[in-house]
Amino acid sequence: MNQPYQHRTLSPLANLIVDRAIENTNRKLVAGFRNKKNSQPNAKSPDPLQAGKDTLAATSAQSAMQVANRGVAWKEILFKSLSAGIGSLATLQFDGALSVSANDASSLNDLPDKPGVYVVYDASGQLAYIGDSTNMRQRWQDGHMNEYRGRANSETRKPYKLADQLEGGCTVKFVVMDSAETAAALEAFLIKNEKPPVNRKQELKEEQGIRSNIEAKKMKDAMGSAGEVAMGAGKEALKNSGWQVFEQLTAAAIIAIKDELVDLFMGGTARLKARVERFLQKIWAVVERIVAAPLKLLNGVVEFIVNALSKAVRQVYNLSRNLFDLAHGAWQLYKGAQSMPREELIQKIVETVVVSGTLIFWDGIEPVIEAQLLPLVGVAAPYISCVIAAIGFGLCSYHLQKVVPPIVAFLVDFKSGWHEALEAKRAAALQLIQVQENEWLMAEGLMEYAQSVDTLAREAGAHRERLAQHRAVRAIDYSALLQSNKNRITQES
Incomplete structure (x- = not known):
């Protein structure tokens, strides 16, 4: 008479530790994939090996926190769409304005040393240039002014792009943003719609390589009315939920494979068919739990919103x-x-x-x-x-x-x-x-x-x-x- 097959497993404590280590590592790997840079922007046939290297390079707790906190940038864009009218220059409420010229740039000390977008108007009040920076004061003092002086003192015949505005006197208006991503998104959106003459190319038009620019492009493409921004934020929140479901399924699959490997190395004699059936049953059990508890599907949406609203929560990894x-x-x-x-x-x-x-x-x-x-x-x-x-x-x-x-x-x-x-x-x-x-x-x-x-x-x-x-x-x-x-x-x- 055949004895009933006994599935061999680790001890309860060891099983708990190994399963949790798998879940932790899987979560960071998924976050690394979601937060990786794109080493092959606009490539016709992306290289999976390079994508894997980029994922491993981005796998960290910091990536996991950045992924969880993406709702913060969307919240800022939505809030400023409602309160500051960032949909166009005609409605944009600037945080300040100052006069700058090649002979007198002392007013630049009043520029905030924060991320933001600045708009340059020439002496006649016509739009000339739109730029952004993670530190607006430094960008003007160490960037625009130094580059203008360097070109003016050199023998090169090509003048600096803002030479006419600086020599004739210009007005610089600025709006402070909370992050480099939102500043880049607003700059690219305004350049696309306002078409300032000094800006020679449209920003964030094609696929981006740097992660912050990848996220900025998403916001730039969704900007316009507050409703369009809200729709874009909603799509990102739903994507976050989808990724969390993917995390659960991949972690369950890895744990199921681990269980079968432990059983095999401990002398288990189950046939391959039985192992495959057990594996599929465990994956299906996760799917059933997700379907049976539809509120769990909202976990990613709640995380997206809570992290966007609460600074205290988003500072702690996975707290929400x-x-x-x-x-x-x-x-x-x-x-x-x-x-x-x-x-x-x-x-x-x-x-x-x-x-x-x-x-x-x-x-x-x-x-x-x-x-x-x-x-x-x-x-x-x-x-x-x-x-x-x-x-x-x-x-x-x-x-x-x-x-x-x-x-x-x-x-x-x-x-x-x-x-x-x-x-x-x-x-x-x-x-x-x-x-x-x-x-x-x-x-x-x-x-x-x-x-x-x-x-x-x-x-x-x-x-x-x-x-x-x-x-x-x-x-x-x-x-x-x-x-x-x-x-x-x-x-x-």
Whole structure:
């Protein structure tokens, strides 16, 4: 008789650590792919090997944070579309303006040393040039002015592009932006629509190689009205959700392959067909969980929005994602707490508190670990920090899941006992109220009965008096009648 096949696995603690290390590394690799530079812009046939190298070069906690925080730039563009009218120069509300000339450039000290877009108007007020910089003051002092002076003092016949404006005096208007991406997006959009004569080419027209320019091109292509910007931001948020689903599926696939390899190396004898079926079943289980919990599909949208709105949240790696999972678990727990069996309730509470809590902690501390390791191990830092964070998470959650359940069970039982006692007290109080109500009803009945007896007694007394008066009248009548008869007889005699 054939013995049933036993699937061999690692110990629970080792399995927890390895699975988490796989999830951490997979998340960083996906983030690296999403945040990689494009070494082959406009290539007819992209090189997968080069794309892989670019992905590995971008794989880091910093990339993961940059990917999660892309909603910040979209929020700024949308906000300034509504408040500052950046859809055109005619509606754009500048943050300041200053006069500059070749002989007097002292006003440039008033330019902010921040990212932004500046617009140059000539002496007659005509649009001449639109530019952007990560540091507008430095761009003008060390860039435009130095280059103009260098060309003017040299023997070259080609003047600087802004020579006419600087020699005749010009006005520089500027708008401050929060990042290089949004500044580049606004500059490219304005150049495309306003066509200033000094700008010889359209910015961000083709595919871009630098990551910041890739993101800036997305915003530039979506700019126009506030509605168009909102539509572009919505598409990016949905893409973020799609990538998170992809992360779940790829992590599940890698873990499933790991399980089969562990079983194989530990002497498992399952056939290839059975292994493939098990693999597909695990992937399908992830798909079923995603479909069964549609709110989880919104995780990426929530992450995109929360990171855009909250500076405190976006400074911590994956915090908004973990907070969503914690809130979702707590909500499901709240909805099912009254109908769950005791054991399931305890398990759900432990999972919600322990697993989500330790994930928040270790995902938050992982960038710190990576930053400390980077000078020591270089490009291996992201992967080593993934393993260290996985070990920390595994040890904490594994041991906490042994310590916390008895505490939770005690609290659940205490709450249940207190709830039952409260229900008993409530039932007793209701019973006392019912008895009191019955007593009031009986008292009201007795009062009505007493009133009816009193009324009957009064009526009987009155009737008796009437009868007594009637008998007295009748007695007087008889006496008078007898006397009348007696007198009549006497007279006749």
